[in-house]
Amino acid sequence: MTDGTDTLLQAAPQGEPLIEMRQLSKRYSLRGKTLTVLEKMDFNVFGGDRIAIMGASGAGKSTLLQVIGTLDEPTSGEIVFDGQQLFSKTSRQLAAFRNHEVGFVFQFHHLLPEFTALENVMLPGMIARQNREKVRARAEELLAQVGLAERMQHQPGELSGGEQQRVAIARALFMKPRLLLADEPTGNLDLKTGAGIHAVLRELNEETGVTVIIATHDPRLAQEMPIQLKLEKGRLWAIEPGDDRVRGRLADELIDTAP
């Protein structure tokens, strides 16, 4: 018999994972009660993966993305990113990790309303005190990549919901992160606009190799992702039992059995 960790290592599809979650648990204690959201989760993500995480409301999808992005700490367990244990780092090192390696996209994009699309995308570069002309050129390139070359001077209020979300994606990618975490990025958009956002994420993933993890409620959008997982009972499972595309990412028993 092998334990889950051995199974993961044997089935690893392509070199070392970019991200390894090891026995990751997250519990909240509230008014004397303990709520376990993540339960000894083992999960591997490979560079260039495009992963949809489904699951009922309250299953813990946002919590998982927050922990992967180090916006929140696990109660126990570890995440290894490119060979480095994240939660052994100082808070300053973690801030640098988030700045350089992770782009975040949320359901509500948090664009600054007084700034143009271009200025919003330039923001991370300006905060990092990079050269203004270079920052502008990079922001223009990103906006063109997400199909907004003609909308750079619009303020968020002068853009559609889908366009605003594309600005948020361009901004998240400014620092060339290796990981893009998107929490319900299409949650407030109609299906067609949501499909457009997924198409942009797919193109960016294919063109730049950025690893994309999306939490979504929408099975139609999740279906277009090469890797689809379900969060339930604190663990990630294959949505289709026996789905070979997720091997090496989860232990085999979480692929071959339904939760």
Ligand SMILES: Nc1ncnc2c1ncn2[C@@H]1O[C@H](COP(=O)(O)OP(=O)(O)OP(=O)(O)O)[C@@H](O)[C@H]1O
């Ligand atoms: N700070 C907190 N303190 C206590 N409980 C929390 C806290 N944050 C989240 N929870 C609880 O943890 C569970 C998981 O929440 P989470 O937001 O991760 O779920 P989700 O799958 O993203 O849900 P949704 O699809 O509705 O956004 C929920 O039951 C929630 O009430």
